[in-house]
Amino acid sequence: MPYKLLIFTCYGGCAMGVAASKACIRLWEENVGEVKIGCLPAVIVPWKLNEIKKSEKRILIDACGVQCGKKLIEREGMPVDRYIELTSELGVRKAKQLPSKALEEQVYRVIQKEVGALLGGNLLEEEKKEAV
Numbered sequence: 001m002p003y004k005l006l007i008f009t010c011y012g013g014c015a016m017g018v019a020a021s022k023a024c025i026r027l028w029e030e031n032v033g034e035v036k037i038g039c040l041p042a043v044i045v046p047w048k049l050n051e052i053k054k055s056e057k058r059i060l061i062d063a064c065g066v067q068c069g070k071k072l073i074e075r076e077g078m079p080v081d082r083y084i085e086l087t088s089e090l091g092v093r094k095a096k097q098l099p100s101k102a103l104e105e106q107v108y109r110v111i112q113k114e115v116g117a118l119l120g121g122n123l124l125e126e127e128k129k130e131a132v
């Protein structure tokens with residue numbers, strides 16, 4: 001069965017990259033059945049790319065302006081419904097260190113908002129909890 005939404009991130013070794021990785025895992029945990037992390041390096045394998053393209057929607061998150069993920073998907077021909085480059089989106093410089101809890105939460109909120117929009121405005125589990 002095709003996935004509803006695949007989330008791809010660059011898994012960069014910097015504050016933003018680690019925060020994005022943790023946010024993607026959290027969103028998967030909170031939305032099992034609707035959201036799944038996709039394997040970004042696997043886009044270079046033709047049969048994996050074909051499998052990935054069968055998902056209903058795809059979002060890609062790059063942690064910094066080097067845009068490794070974007071370059072990879074453009075080279076391999078993987079379309080995405082939404083692209084975020086976090087340092088530009090949040091207006092912060094790349095930091096080669098682990099993220100603060102505040103940054104982790106900020107990054108989670110940015111990605112959560114986009115994931116929610118791509119799922120057609122469905123309330124995500126976290127929002128459902130906050131609403132009760």
Ligand code: SF4
Pocket residue numbers: 010011012013014017062063064065066067068069
């Ligand atoms: S986009 Fe930036 S953080 Fe992500 S893998 Fe490339 S250099 Fe690292």
